Structure formats: C-alpha cells, structure tokens
Amino acid sequence: MPHHAAIDVLPDQVDGEQVMAWSRDHNFRNYGRLPAVMVRGEGVYLWDAGGKRYLDWESGGRAGNALGHANPVIAAAVKSQVDRLAYISNDFYNYPQARLAAALAETGPCTRAFFCNSGAEANETAIKLVRKWAKRKKGEGATEIVTALKSFHGRTLGALTATGQPKFQSGFEPLPGGFTHVPFNDVAALESAVGPQTAGVMLEPVLGESGIHPATRDFLHAARQLCDRHGALLVMDEVQTGFGRTGKFWAWEHFGAKPDVIACAKTMGGGLPLGVCLATEDASTGIGPGDHGCTFGGNPLACTAGLAALKLLRDDGLVEQAVLRGDYLRRRLDALAARTGAVTEIRSLGLMAGLDLRQPVAFDVMKACLADGLVISASSENTLRLLPALIIEDAQIDEGIVILERQMGKAGAGA
Numbered sequence: 001m002p003h004h005a006a007i008d009v010l011p012d013q014v015d016g017e018q019v020m021a022w023s024r025d026h027n028f029r030n031y032g033r034l035p036a037v038m039v040r041g042e043g044v045y046l047w048d049a050g051g052k053r054y055l056d057w058e059s060g061g062r063a064g065n066a067l068g069h070a071n072p073v074i075a076a077a078v079k080s081q082v083d084r085l086a087y088i089s090n091d092f093y094n095y096p097q098a099r100l101a102a103a104l105a106e107t108g109p110c111t112r113a114f115f116c117n118s119g120a121e122a123n124e125t126a127i128k129l130v131r132k133w134a135k136r137k138k139g140e141g142a143t144e145i146v147t148a149l150k151s152f153h154g155r156t157l158g159a160l161t162a163t164g165q166p167k168f169q170s171g172f173e174p175l176p177g178g179f180t181h182v183p184f185n186d187v188a189a190l191e192s193a194v195g196p197q198t199a200g201v202m203l204e205p206v207l208g209e210s211g212i213h214p215a216t217r218d219f220l221h222a223a224r225q226l227c228d229r230h231g232a233l234l235v236m237d238e239v240q241t242g243f244g245r246t247g248k249f250w251a252w253e254h255f256g257a258k259p260d261v262i263a264c265a266k267t268m269g270g271g272l273p274l275g276v277c278l279a280t281e282d283a284s285t286g287i288g289p290g291d292h293g294c295t296f297g298g299n300p301l302a303c304t305a306g307l308a309a310l311k312l313l314r315d316d317g318l319v320e321q322a323v324l325r326g327d328y329l330r331r332r333l334d335a336l337a338a339r340t341g342a343v344t345e346i347r348s349l350g351l352m353a354g355l356d357l358r359q360p361v362a363f364d365v366m367k368a369c370l371a372d373g374l375v376i377s378a379s380s381e382n383t384l385r386l387l388p389a390l391i392i393e394d395a396q397i398d399e400g401i402v403i404l405e406r407q408m409g410k411a412g413a414g415a
C-alpha cells in the first residue's frame with residue numbers, strides 16, 4: 001500500500017515554496033513560469049501566497065479572464081449553477097447552453113453554435129467544418145485552408161498547423177496537410193494563394209499572440225471577396241479579440257468584412273473554460289449529425305459563466321468601456337513613449353496594445369514589472385503586450401504606467 005499524504009483541498013494558507021516545488025517536480029516542463037504563486041484575485045488585482053499585491057494588466061495572463069477576478073456577478077451565477085447541475089452530456093438539452101447559443105446568434109451573422117472548452121478546440125471545430133463543407137459544395141479537391149504567417153490558432157495538431165509560426169510546429173511533424181500561409185496584410189499574396197482548391201481562409205482580425213498587429217481593412221475585405229469568388233468560407237479567429245476586447249463585440253465589426261465562421265474563447269467564459277465555434281446557417285451544415293462532439297462542451301456550469309459574462313458586458317456597457325479605457329491607455333502610452341524615447345511603435349485596438357521597445361529587453365521589463373507589482377507580458381524580446389480587463393479604470397491605468405515607466409527606465413529599454 002503506497003503512502004498517501006493527506007490532501008487539504010482548500011488550505012487557509014497556501015505555502016508558496018511548497019507549491020513551486022511540487023510544480024517543478026511534477027508538472028511537465030512546458031511552461032516558463034514566473035516566480036509567483038497566485039492565490040486570490042479581486043477585480044484587476046491579484047495576491048500571491050506571500051500576500052503581495054499585483055495590478056493585473058493581463059486579464060489573469062493570456063487574456064483568460066477579462067471581466068475581473070472574483071467578479072461577484074459571475075461568481076454568484078456559477079455558485080448557484082454548481083449546486084443545481086454542473087455537468088450533463090449533450091445527449092440532453094440544457095438551459096445555459098441553449099440560452100447562450102440564442103444570445104450569441106443575435107450578434108450575427110453566425111447564428112449557430114458548437115460549444116467547447118478552449119480556443120484551440122474552437123478552431124479545430126472550424127477546420128473540420130470548413131473541410132467537410134467545402135468537399136460537399138466544391139468537390140474532394142477543395143481542401144486547402146489559407147492562414148497568415150505570425151498567426152496563432154492554438155496548440156492541438158490542426159490548430160498548430162494553421163498557426164503560421166514554425167517555432168510552435170518544429171518537432172511535431174508530420175503535421176496534417178492542407179494549410180497554406182501568406183504574409184499578414186499582404187493582399188497580393190492572399191490573391192495568389194486563394195483559388196478553386198481553397199476550402200477556407202482563417203484569420204485573426206488582430207494578431208494577438210505575436211504582438212498586437214491589427215489587420216488592414218483591405219486585407220480582410222480581400223479575404224471576404226476571394227472567399228465569395230471561390231466559394232470558400234471566411235473564418236475569423238476571435239478567440240482573443242471577441243467579446244468586447246477591441247471595443248466592438250466582435251473585432252471583425254471594425255473592418256466590416258463579415259465572417260462565415262467565428263471561433264471564440266478567453267473573455268467569453270468570464271474566467272471559466274468556455275469556447276465556441278459559431279457559423280452561419282449555411283456554413284454550419286459542414287458539421288452534420290455525428291460529425292463532431294465534445295464531452296464537456298456546452299456544460300451548464302461554463303455556459304452559465306458565459307451567460308453571466310454576456311449579461312455583464314451589456315448591463316455594464318463593457319464594450320463601450322473598452323473603447324474609452326482603450327483610448328485612455330493609448331494616450332498614456334503615447335505620452336510615455338514621448339517622455340522616454342524607448343518605444344519605436346505602439347499598436348492598439350480597444351484594450352489590446354503592443355509596444356515595440358528600442359532595445360531587446362521586453363522579457364526583462366516584464367519580470368521587473370512583476371517584481372514591482374504589475375503583471376504584463378512580452379511576446380518577443382522587443383515587444384510588450386498589454387491586455388487589461390475590460391473593467392479597468394483610468395486610475396488603474398495611471399497606476400500601471402508609473403510602474404511600467406520606472407521599470408522600462410531601469411531595464412534600459414530606450415538606451
């Protein structure tokens with residue numbers, strides 16, 4: 001009989017050193033973790049096991065919770081639902097899933113929903129849908145999906161292959177076939193890549209992971225027109241941009257190029273794992289009876305969180321807030337850039353911002369900011385990425401700017 005240590009499910013006091021030791025010894029080595037054990041959050045603040053407070057400009061990191069930590073509306077909804085019914089399979093109907101599908105349909109033009117647990121799964125669903133739809137409409141040869149270089153679509157094999165960055169792919173070959181990559185915002189390259197063999201074009205309206213690069217209007221409109229001309233589907237990967245992040249409910253609305261399929265996750269779960277693949281009535285026929293499924297997809301608990309998130313977005317005007325707070329953040333960043341001379345370019349849309357630093361010290365700045373009580377991220381040695389929660393206030397933007405400027409100065413970001 002092996003020895004079992006007692007398990008304390010909800011310790012009053014978390015031992016940070018012990019947590020890091022367990023994790024170092026027993027988690028896979030895939031994540032480069034920062035030296036902080038987060039135990040509690042409230043709004044845009046986080047506390048670690050030692051009681052240190054951080055201002056969170058990353059929505060929990062990776063934009064995973066954009067409605068604030070321990071949001072009371074979401075917490076109350078989730079607590080009630082877990083007491084009623086947390087899980088039921090898709091062999092049955094359930095209220096939160098159906099209500100959320102109906103609410104998302106109102107955002108148009110994608111009026112049918114398949115729920116899953118993550119962004120990668122949402123994109124996998126889109127890839128399967130596109131292939132089967134195109135084979136039926138255009139014949140067996142129309143299997144190709146065109147995506148952008150520097151894109152990010154997730155880590156499962158299909159989404160990984162759609163991702164236009166070799167660093168995520170190398171070592172995992174053989175990758176599935178049928179993907180072509182073109183430079184982002186290169187209309188001519190897109191025109192030569194899309195043809196009768198194309199099943200779909202899959203794009204982020206703003207490249208998120210690779211440093212906040214918004215699409216041009218021309219590029220997305222060219223994608224729409226090429227898809228129409230060749231009978232292919234336009235998929236928008238709104239996993240990071242969707243649900244208000246950019247100051248519109250969907251980021252594609254900034255550009256006016258309507259998608260046939262939308263993948264979303266991150267913000268929509270209000271901090272719980274929830275993803276969705278949305279499709280127009282016609283595109284949704286790509287996934288027919290028995291074609292796809294997901295055990296936990298659309299479970300009542302995550303969908304209740306999604307419903308509460310959507311209601312909050314509307315009741316508190318958080319999409320409009322993302323415009324106002326995004327403008328304020330941008331003005332403060334522009335002023336910081338002018339004062340320090342350390343920033344070569346700022347790109348932003350709503351509450352997504354990327355800062356290119358003159359010197360390759362972005363990871364140093366990120367770590368120094370963490371030690372100084374501000375959570376930000378770096379997407380490369382030269383680029384900082386900011387994804388604050390949609391509930392952030394101007395005073396909390398001011399608070400972060402002070403720390404960011406101090407640490408950029410110390411790291412010699414402009415030297």
Ligand SMILES: *Cc1c(COP(=O)(O)O)cnc(C)c1O
Pocket residue numbers: 117118119120121123152153154155204208209237238239240241265266
């Ligand atoms: C984060 C992200 C994904 C992957 O989402 P996961 O939930 O981590 O699987 C896919 N696409 C985009 C645009 C993302 O930002």
